[in-house]
Amino acid sequence: MLQVPHIPVMLDEVKTIFKSLKDGYLVDCTLGYGGHTYALLSEKKSLHAIGCDRDEEAVEFSKKRFEQFKDRVTIEHKNFSSIIGKYEHLPICGILADIGVSSLQLDKNERGFGFDSLNLDMRMDTAQNLSAYEVVNRYPKNELERILRDYGELKEYKKIAKLICDKREKEPVKDAKTLADLVGRRGHFNGRSVSPATLVFQAVRIEVNRELQELEELLKSIQNSKITDCIVCIISFHSLEDRIVKQTFKSWAKSCICLPEALKCECGNNHALGEIITKKALEPTNEEVKANPRSRSSKLRAFYIKRGVHA
Numbered sequence: 001m002l003q004v005p006h007i008p009v010m011l012d013e014v015k016t017i018f019k020s021l022k023d024g025y026l027v028d029c030t031l032g033y034g035g036h037t038y039a040l041l042s043e044k045k046s047l048h049a050i051g052c053d054r055d056e057e058a059v060e061f062s063k064k065r066f067e068q069f070k071d072r073v074t075i076e077h078k079n080f081s082s083i084i085g086k087y088e089h090l091p092i093c094g095i096l097a098d099i100g101v102s103s104l105q106l107d108k109n110e111r112g113f114g115f116d117s118l119n120l121d122m123r124m125d126t127a128q129n130l131s132a133y134e135v136v137n138r139y140p141k142n143e144l145e146r147i148l149r150d151y152g153e154l155k156e157y158k159k160i161a162k163l164i165c166d167k168r169e170k171e172p173v174k175d176a177k178t179l180a181d182l183v184g185r186r187g188h189f190n191g192r193s194v195s196p197a198t199l200v201f202q203a204v205r206i207e208v209n210r211e212l213q214e215l216e217e218l219l220k221s222i223q224n225s226k227i228t229d230c231i232v233c234i235i236s237f238h239s240l241e242d243r244i245v246k247q248t249f250k251s252w253a254k255s256c257i258c259l260p261e262a263l264k265c266e267c268g269n270n271h272a273l274g275e276i277i278t279k280k281a282l283e284p285t286n287e288e289v290k291a292n293p294r295s296r297s298s299k300l301r302a303f304y305i306k307r308g309v310h311a
C-alpha cells in the first residue's frame, strides 16, 4: 500500500462543487499526490482526468497511485500555465487548482521549503535553474526589497533586505535554517502571529516558482480557450493568490464591459463568461483545521463557465 504524504484540503467542499460532473474530463492542474482527483474518479465512473504537476516526485508517485485508473487518467510533468492550451479540444467539464506547496515539499528536508532545512532550494520543479539560493545570495538589494515588499507584504522590507545583504557579504546564506534565524522566527503581522521568517520564505518561494505569474497565466488560458459548461475551482493559500482569483472571477462575471463613464451600454451586454458559484470564498471547517492545521489558510472559489448565454 502506498503511503500518501499529503492530506487533500477541503475535500468535501471540492466534491460538492463538482457534484454535477458525470462524464467528460476533469483537469487537475496541481495533481500532487492525487487526493482530490482520486476521490472524484472513485465516485464518478465515467469521469476522465488529466493531471499535471511541476514536481517530478509528485508525478512519479501519482502514476503509481492511479495505476487502477490508468484507462481514465493522463498524468503530465508540466506547469499548469500550459495545460489548458494542450487539452482544450477535449470536453473539459471541470478544472481544479489546489495551488501551493504539498506536505512532502514542506516536510522533506532537502527540498529547502522548511525553516530547518539544510538547503536553500524551494524549487517545485527541481529541473529549473533558479533556486532560493540564487534569489537570496545573488539578487541585487533592490530586487530583494521588491519581492519582500510585494510577495511577503513585509512592512520592514528594506531592513530585512539589508540584513540579508550584510550577512551574505561575509559569507553566503547557505541554508534555510540560517535564513530563518537571521530574519527572525517570531513576530506579529496584521494581528496574527506570523513570523518574519514565514513571510520571507513566502516571498522567496513565490519568486522562485513564479507562483503569481503561473496563476495569472492559467486563468488567462482558461479565459482565452473555447471551454464551456465547465466548473473552475481554485484553492489558494495566501491573500495575494486569493485576490487574483477573486478579481478574475469578478471580471469574468461582468456582462457589460463599457467604460464606467459611458452614458449607455454599447458593448452588447453579453460578455460574461458565466457566473460565480461561491459568492464568498469557502474556508475549511474548524474540525478540518484541527485535524489538518495546514488547511487553515486555504480559500476556495469556484466559477461556472457557460459562454454566450449571459445577457
Ligand SMILES: C[S@@+](CC[C@H](N)C(=O)[O-])C[C@H]1O[C@@H](n2cnc3c(N)ncnc32)[C@H](O)[C@@H]1O
Pocket (backbone or CB within 6 Å): 006, 007, 008, 009, 029, 030, 031, 032, 033, 034, 035, 036, 037, 052, 053, 054, 055, 058, 078, 079, 080, 081, 098, 099, 100, 101, 102, 103, 124, 214, 215
Ligand atoms: C497543495 S499541493 C496539491 C495537492 C493535491 N491536490 C493532493 O490532494 O495531493 C500543490 C501542488 O501543486 C504543484 N504546483 C504548484 N504550482 C504549480 C504549477 N504552476 N504548475 C504545476 N504544478 C504546480 C506543486 O508542485 C504541488 O505538488
